Amino acid sequence: MGYLDGFKVTLRQMFRPDVTRQYPEEKRPKPERFHGRHVLNRYEDGMEKCIGCELCAGVCPARCIHVRGADNPPDHPVAPGERYGYVYEINYLRCIHCDLCVEACPTEAITESKLFEFSFTNRADAIYTKDELLVDDDGMPRQLPWEDWRPGEEQHTSAWVRATSPSGVAAYEGQVQWSAELGFGVRPPEQGQAAELPADGSGDAEAEG
Amino acid sequence: MGDPLFRDGVDGAVLLIVVVKAAVVFGALLVAVLFMIWFERKVIADMHSRIGPNRAGPFGILQTLADGIKLFFKEDLLPEQADRRVFRLAPYLSIVPAFLAFAVVPVGGAISVAGHDTILQLADPPIGVLFLLAMSAVAVYGVMLAGWSSGSKYPLLGAVRASAQMVSYEAALGLSTATVVLESGSLSTAAIVADQAVWRWNLVSLGFVPFVIFVIAATAELNRPPFDLVEAEQELVGGFHTEYSSVRFALFFLAEFMNTITMSAIVVTLFLGGPSGPEIDFLPSLWPVVWFLLKVLAFLFGYVWLRATLPRFRYDQLMDLGWKKLIPLSLGWLLLIAAIRIGEDRDWSFALTFFGGLAALAVAWALLQVAVRVGRQAAEVPPTPAPAPEEVSA
Numbered sequence A: 001m002g003y004l005d006g007f008k009v010t011l012r013q014m015f016r017p018d019v020t021r022q023y024p025e026e027k028r029p030k031p032e033r034f035h036g037r038h039v040l041n042r043y044e045d046g047m048e049k050c051i052g053c054e055l056c057a058g059v060c061p062a063r064c065i066h067v068r069g070a071d072n073p074p075d076h077p078v079a080p081g082e083r084y085g086y087v088y089e090i091n092y093l094r095c096i097h098c099d100l101c102v103e104a105c106p107t108e109a110i111t112e113s114k115l116f117e118f119s120f121t122n123r124a125d126a127i128y129t130k131d132e133l134l135v136d137d138d139g140m141p142r143q144l145p146w147e148d149w150r151p152g153e154e155q156h157t158s159a160w161v162r163a164t165s166p167s168g169v170a171a172y173e174g175q176v177q178w179s180a181e182l183g184f185g186v187r188p189p190e191q192g193q194a195a196e197l198p199a200d201g202s203g204d205a206e207a208e209g
Numbered sequence B: 001m002g003d004p005l006f007r008d009g010v011d012g013a014v015l016l017i018v019v020v021k022a023a024v025v026f027g028a029l030l031v032a033v034l035f036m037i038w039f040e041r042k043v044i045a046d047m048h049s050r051i052g053p054n055r056a057g058p059f060g061i062l063q064t065l066a067d068g069i070k071l072f073f074k075e076d077l078l079p080e081q082a083d084r085r086v087f088r089l090a091p092y093l094s095i096v097p098a099f100l101a102f103a104v105v106p107v108g109g110a111i112s113v114a115g116h117d118t119i120l121q122l123a124d125p126p127i128g129v130l131f132l133l134a135m136s137a138v139a140v141y142g143v144m145l146a147g148w149s150s151g152s153k154y155p156l157l158g159a160v161r162a163s164a165q166m167v168s169y170e171a172a173l174g175l176s177t178a179t180v181v182l183e184s185g186s187l188s189t190a191a192i193v194a195d196q197a198v199w200r201w202n203l204v205s206l207g208f209v210p211f212v213i214f215v216i217a218a219t220a221e222l223n224r225p226p227f228d229l230v231e232a233e234q235e236l237v238g239g240f241h242t243e244y245s246s247v248r249f250a251l252f253f254l255a256e257f258m259n260t261i262t263m264s265a266i267v268v269t270l271f272l273g274g275p276s277g278p279e280i281d282f283l284p285s286l287w288p289v290v291w292f293l294l295k296v297l298a299f300l301f302g303y304v305w306l307r308a309t310l311p312r313f314r315y316d317q318l319m320d321l322g323w324k325k326l327i328p329l330s331l332g333w334l335l336l337i338a339a340i341r342i343g344e345d346r347d348w349s350f351a352l353t354f355f356g357g358l359a360a361l362a363v364a365w366a367l368l369q370v371a372v373r374v375g376r377q378a379a380e381v382p383p384t385p386a387p388a389p390e391e392v393s394a
Helices: A004-015 A055-057 A101-105 A201-209 B014-045 B064-070 B082-103 B128-149 B153-184 B188-197 B211-220 B246-271 B289-308 B314-344 B350-379
Strands: A039-040 A065-071 A081-091 A108-112 B110-113 B115-121
Touching: A004 B014, A004 B289, A039 A081, A055 A065, A055 A101, A101 A108, A101 B115, B014 B082, B014 B115, B014 B246, B014 B289, B064 B128, B064 B246, B082 B128, B082 B246, B128 B188, B128 B246, B153 B188, B153 B211, B153 B246, B153 B314, B188 B246, B211 B246, B211 B289, B211 B314, B246 B289, B314 B350
Parallel strands: none
Antiparallel strands: A039 A108, A065 A081, B110 B115
16 A cells, blocks of 8 residues: 555554563563673682782773782682782773683683672772672672672673683583682583584694694 | 523523533543543554553553653743743643633533533534634644744744644645535534534545545644654754743643644544444433544544654655645535535536536646646746856946
């Protein structure tokens, strides 16, 4: 009917399900690679993973991470090995959630959760200190007064670390090369990320090289 | 005709009934506007796959009330450049006609209150239809003066568009109304409704064309999409009411939606038989009101549907449609209806009158097209070479 086709479209639309979600009450599942605020992880024995190497601070394009390492006290060490992160601060007014710190971290100490609903009301609150970033004794992120999350949401971590293969080589896809975390153990690798490997195994040559 | 209420003279009880009726119409219209705004937002949200207001009250039905309260508590700005008195007057020029126009719309049949028979219609003046047209003409002043007195550019542009548009479409509106008057032989709205009683709607008996023209012209008159150039947000910020805030803005908003309701009611009265419909024995005086409301609701839905579907007209398209199509067509159809009426009186063959009339209209239409083309060619004069710069004479 030419001119009147548009009327059919709008009328049909009336009977289709609405796409709106009642956000604060109802949350949609977050995408696999969603980048929320960071957490500092611990080993299963409760030791902190951070070794105070400052690689995350060095790689941060927004210059929002401030780390100072210190020697472990010999009688009750904070982290296995020689040093630990003595000061660890992230300024969330600057952080762009690019995840480069997670890539840089040699011990998977820093990872991103999917928590993004934090509306602090002053600049001091925007700077998350080590106390706030470090997971609690169950390995879960600490909920700060201005953060809005529901039970279960703290379980999600950004899947980036577990999705890519070690060293970025496709041949190792699916192989676990990360340490266990307090509260979660060894997280399973994310599947289905690599393209099909060539049958002659030419992908391996690159891995050996 | 006339209201049977005044048959035995006017006493205190009659006066009281009239005042109560006026108050009820006023209140009902206000509530209807609240409902209409909510209805429009809900329906258009559905058409957008959204939900629409759903926070204030059940299904968000109190959202308009909340918005209204918010508007009332806002600061009422008066621009420095504004013409103060006119600026203050304009919203009332907008809203009062919207109220008054509804006064002559018959909402239902006759009822009996405390021994007095009366019709469910606030007033039934013998010039009902003229009154409607007059009110719709007065509404132009509200818009025009609002834009002009704001002392600001966008409102002025919006007001210029508004007055041009409303004046242009008023002609088509009036001419298609004239066909109704011709058919019914009366200017009184109650008589027009009585003439259409039970399935002899003007919609059919006038051959759909006046109805279509009336609805299009009414939409333009209301400045509703797709004819909302007056307040085209993308171009004019808000159009004529850009400089208005707080209560005065609320009045414009109220007037706009009230006009939509009133105009729908007028269309129903003129073409769809007003409150007429199937008669049901249970509560006989209630059902006409129900039929009337249902018809009006259908039109309100139609307006929302138009808004969701059609893009805004360009200004030249608007003027083209108004002057070159609707006015000639409504004038021609008026003549055709008149010819058929005369033919009925003089026992002419209906087919001959009708098809002869149509043929004459077709010829007239072709002549009009030729005239338009000639006029357009005359307007497209080749650019004359710029005159040589004049010598500076002493």
